[in-house]
Amino acid sequence: MFGMMLDSVTHSTFLPNASFCDPLMSWTDLFSSEEYYPAFEHQTAGDPYWTSVHPEYWTKRHVWEWLQFCCEQYRLDASGISFCHFNVSGLQLCSMTQEEFREAAGVCGEYLYFILQNIRAQGYSFFNDTEETKAAIRDCADSNCLKTSGIKGQDCPSHSRASLQSSHLWEFVRDLLLSPEENCGILEWEDREQGIFRVVKSEALAKMWGQRKKNDRMTYEKLSRALRYYYKTGILERVDRRLVYKFGKNAHGWQEDKL
DNA sequence: GTACCGTTTCCTGGTT
């Protein structure tokens, strides 16, 4: 079956900056839940859609977006996926064997492997032929692999958050704190256990948040106003020091032992 | 159409 589908592949047609427009359904349909949509909202001119980049050149972020896509589109049971195994670049992902995919995600791993091979082989046309491909993949998926829950890691606590890409400001901040490779020294923990952190580069943080929200007029003044609203809801607690904040009782997903 | 939420924008006044 897999072979049959791969046999139908004829060419690779990744376009360097193709503006991806899913012929199958709208993005809203594709990523109808709030959890998924922001991942694509986050893209900037310098950070092309994963769909317009060949898998071998995917960044770690692209790999995660691809995972999100697969879980949602093919209704894969994300609870069986060990996300730390997929905290890799596209090149590393492409070098993984089918067996390694299986080790990383059980039965879903085989489907992920299959999907990846299709994308590698078909390139951009994979997304133009999604209905057929999707149907084939769904045919392959047995009940063990059907989605039964939201995305949650098992083997890799640091990636066990419900959302791979956060939508709210506090989640954005939290995820930045939990992602050293993206943090670039913008935020740092003051007291990891207490949830106290410091904004090191306020302008950079505002710029990053602005990029996320497609708002080039974002400033730290405005961002900090939004942060102060979290005091009311218990997401953040006041720390009487400049540029220092603390996660409150209603913030989740930042504690090391509860990730 | 409406209500609600989570910001965004602007503001005044205070602190470091």
Place this chain on the structure above:
DNA sequence: TAACCAGGAAACGGTA
């Protein structure tokens, strides 16, 4: 003086 903090008020965009 600049950068930041605090919080009120209104507006805005997305969503249910």
